[in-house]
Amino acid sequence: MNHDRSRELYDRALSVLAGGVNSSVRATRPYPFVIERGDGAHVIDADGNRYLDYVMGYGPLLYGHDAPEQVQSAIQRHASQGPMYGGPTEIEVDHAEFVARHVPSVEMLRFVNSGTEATVSAVRLARAYTGRDTIVVMQGGYHGAQESTLVEAGDDPSHTRPSSPGIPESFAEHTIAVPFNNEAAIREVFEERGDEIAAVLTEPILANYGIVMPVDGYHETLRGLCDDHGSLLIFDEVITGFRVGGLQCAQGKFGVTPDLTTFGKIIGGGFPVGAIGGPAEIVEHFTPSGDVFQSGTFSGHPVTMAAGNEYLRYAAEHDVYDHVNDLGDRLRSGIRDICEDQAPEYTVVGTDSMFKTVFTREAPGAFENHCGGGCRQRESCERFETCPKTGADTAAAATERWERVFWQEMKEQGIWLTANQFESQFVSDAHTEADIEETLEAYKEAL
Template structure:
């Protein structure tokens, strides 16, 4: 039985007095689904409980980091020990930083060195600064629908043609900032080659989510990532994989291991912090040697590599290194994916399903979703009705059609089957 959202609604009203929009990150506001945000009281494993006492099977997992589930014993114990015996922050080197760095470097064949930061946004903006400093060039290519954080030069949408000036997507971003960012369609090598044919010698970096998760999950087309690697290598352009979401999520090491592609720089976050704020960027030694204090490209951070975040990250990666972990994640994710497809068919709805490992998405469109434009043809109103119906049945999904769902190792077969049962009922309700 659902208890309603009375306390959540009250807390949202109070929060809106002090926090813009009542939330500290926009999608939490539930605006795209026309609802009031649910305020969470606690989480355990694959279950979260809100302040009204409603429990949910959670497929958000703090937007991806909680691959081990909420309050995993190994992570909690490591954090408790760190608090008791070490502290929270020193602004000075600790042995733990090197341990996490070693784990990351050993897992990614393309990475010789890594610098820890505090967020995915810090990682991507720092990597691009480094690419510009290393190449002496200014222009950057990104792909429509790929999200790389909220740095000014990455909040850019495409102009009307392949080489027209980019357009800021937020007030406060100067047009002069946008002129150095070019936006291309994801999974489209033809357009990318046209861009490089004209201005390839001016492009410092191409940054890409190898598996985008912020327009829903969109797998790379066969040959796309390899073609991207070949093209950037030809023009001596730095290829940056933004694996903030996919790193240690789609497999141990990330999408570059899964697809056997070596970028020049990689950005990480989420899973490597075990649920605490963390980011990282790293890559080839000759490029990373340009980062201050080893080189002239400046980047700093007071809380970078703080003991708590690093401790949670180490504990998480040590768990993920165990044999069979990703086979288990794959089996659970495949079970949910197959069940959702059956539910859509039973409701006589033509929907599109994309999945890479433990990242999955159900698009409310009958067309294949291969890029931002095709994702945007989804019926967002129908998704909003589905989201609310699932929430009422105790299933917590991302409150947006254009976000991934995440499987954790703590989701049980019974919970997955309950989710499929709820989907059967919800899809029939909204048909």
């Protein structure tokens, strides 16, 4: 492929954008290809190269790059009426009613502008509601670029430190990081400091760290500990929301109802968005009905609300989830078969319309009873002891092999995957069975 134009544009970007990009995950080696436009399940770069797209905007593009006609009409109608007003609109009420009607934990919402803003506000709300300061997060979990959760465990597991320069140690002092899926660790934390814990903040599935599924009963344990100690359970469904579990989200799929839920991605229909949802008793503590400050000029932006509302309504009225989940299962099962033959140490992960291959380093003793459509953390599986269960397990994979070799090979075959070992990949309603077969052939070649 010719990438001359992308290289030229990246060279210009390095002079005016930090690192040449506006999000660090876009800085691929040796330089990113610059996207000109989308077309269904594909993107076309500045040099005219066409790629089958599984990045899908890192999740929000449930329908690919050509939204259904009713979504496009709603966007155009609201955009033509004025970009924004600084006052309430009917469409934000409509959208909130739809989300509240379908998601088990939600009675009331506050719309914001990003997933980061949603988790920042949820943490503030939880601390104010409980009168406590300490937040528990999962090692390898991601909750946006906020000071309270950009932390990592130090040499002493009881001590948490900032994971980025620029964050005072005092922020990390109020956050405890525990390994995902480790029931003993979370029980120990609550035994020692349960009366200090405002909330446990977790993704239902670690979706920014190789797609790590919960072991059986883990979320029920979190729910029980929070109930016993008067803490809130917060599910960060920015990625899993309306991707996993359909309209009920991952909490519906797993049958565990959190106290608060954060949203993003699909609920904005491809436009910037975030939201915090939960029981009215808790969410009404936001100003102006309560004392917990939260505000934003662009919150509930009418074009975003219109796009998100029609996005979800279309999914409710058509068999979108059946289609994308079936394609996701076909893709994961196909990759699993290829790995069994060519790279038995690799682990295929994901659920519904999400997928990834983790370049784990240990092969199972046998493939009998192995999970066919993505790791399910089943104890009866031959791989159970070696499949990733924590963020550290994924970090210990052959991450350089993904970035330096595999991703590059797939790109040259016209398949665009997320550029590192950790970020989730997504199937859209625009993908076809032929696309899946093309992708599997590329996997055979690249692996």
